[in-house]
Amino acid sequence: MSFTPTEQTASPAPISVLLADDHDILRQGLKLLLEAQSDIHITGEARTGYEAVEQTRLLHPHVVVMDITMPELDGLEACQRIRQQQSETQVLILTMHESEEYFLEALRRGAIGYLVKKAAPAELCAAVRATAQGGAFLYPGLAKALVRAYLATPNSTPVATTTPTTPHPPNILTPREMEVLKLVAQGCTSQEIADWLVLSVKTVQAHRANIMEKLDLRDVTHLVRFAIHYGLVPPEP
Numbered sequence: 001m002s003f004t005p006t007e008q009t010a011s012p013a014p015i016s017v018l019l020a021d022d023h024d025i026l027r028q029g030l031k032l033l034l035e036a037q038s039d040i041h042i043t044g045e046a047r048t049g050y051e052a053v054e055q056t057r058l059l060h061p062h063v064v065v066m067d068i069t070m071p072e073l074d075g076l077e078a079c080q081r082i083r084q085q086q087s088e089t090q091v092l093i094l095t096m097h098e099s100e101e102y103f104l105e106a107l108r109r110g111a112i113g114y115l116v117k118k119a120a121p122a123e124l125c126a127a128v129r130a131t132a133q134g135g136a137f138l139y140p141g142l143a144k145a146l147v148r149a150y151l152a153t154p155n156s157t158p159v160a161t162t163t164p165t166t167p168h169p170p171n172i173l174t175p176r177e178m179e180v181l182k183l184v185a186q187g188c189t190s191q192e193i194a195d196w197l198v199l200s201v202k203t204v205q206a207h208r209a210n211i212m213e214k215l216d217l218r219d220v221t222h223l224v225r226f227a228i229h230y231g232l233v234p235p236e237p
Contacts, residue, residue, distance in 0.1 A: 014041040015132040018061040020052035020078065021094075022070045026117075030065065030094075033121055040128060049073025053081045056089055062132045065124075066111075068095040068102060076102075076109045083110030090131040094124070098139075113137035172214050178232075180207040185227035 017040060021027045027045055034040045044059045046052040050073045056064055064082060068075040079091045092113035093106045106114050113131040115124060116139050127137040173181065176197075183193045190204045197204070217223050 012039070014039050015063060015128060016041055016043040016059070016061040017128060018042075018044045018046065018052065018055055018059060018064045020046040020049070020055075020064055020070065020075065021067040022047045023067075030124075034065075034125065034128065037125055040125070047071075049075060049078035052078045053085070056082045056086050060086065061089055063128055064089060064091045065094050065128065066091055068093060068097055068106070076105055079106065079111050080109040090134065092127055092131045092137065103138075115139050173211060177207050177211050177214075180204060181211050181223070181227060182232050184208060184211075185224050185232060 017034060019027050019030055019034075019042060021030070024047075027047075031042045031045070035042055043061050044055045046055050047070070049070050052064060052066060052070075052075075053073070055061075064079075066075040066079055070078070075093065075095070079093070082089055082091055090113070091111045092115065093111045094115050094117060095102065096117050097103075098116050103114050112134070113127050113136060115127050115137065119127075119139060123139075130137040179197060180193060183196065188196070190201050190208070193199070193204045194201045211217075212223065215223075215226060217226060
């Protein structure tokens with residue numbers, strides 16, 4: 001009796017990450033956390049903004065996880081230089097700063113993701129995966145800043161992957177999904193939404209995934225813009 005060998009498919013290459021933070025203990029902690037994931041590999045480390053720019057030039061990582069406050073060259077300037085010289089490398093800002101000014105400036109400098117250091121470890125791993133694929137990842141608590149900046153932009157037009165023929169959300173989403181959509185667009189975290197709606201965090205995350213799929217939205221940025229387009233997020237005074 002003969003057997004046909006099972007055809008094996010090659011595993012996708014791991015996501016290469018450069019860690020840029022001037023605190024050695026924190027950087028080593030991040031390295032242990034991320035390298036515990038089978039699909040993520042730390043390819044280099046940097047203690048200053050200049051080192052981050054140079055290491056990116058030499059190593060061509062998929063993602064640079066970048067702190068803002070670093071010696072010699074801050075993370076925002078380093079981010080801009082990296083995006084100018086290595087357009088295929090994405091920058092994920094990981095910082096203690098939750099202010100809108102830093103957040104919006106990071107996006108202007110070319111960062112595709114913004115996460116605060118108090119975020120859960122799972123959020124960091126998700127952020128690295130999302131940014132490696134070119135998708136935006138924004139810390140939920142800062143979504144309100146994006147709403148305000150978007151509304152303040154003259155002649156701003158809604159940007160979403162949905163077409164103009166997409167039905168109004170109530171015709172697509174369940175009442176519970178509509179509640180979750182509004183709260184996400186207002187900047188609530190999954191835990192805050194779970195507490196408010198008396199649900200588990202896993203249930204909230206499942207609703208978020210269903211919303212994104214039904215509306216054909218790639219990330220929180222598009223979700224917020226979609227909510228603005230349909231008047232689900234009122235302008236703040």
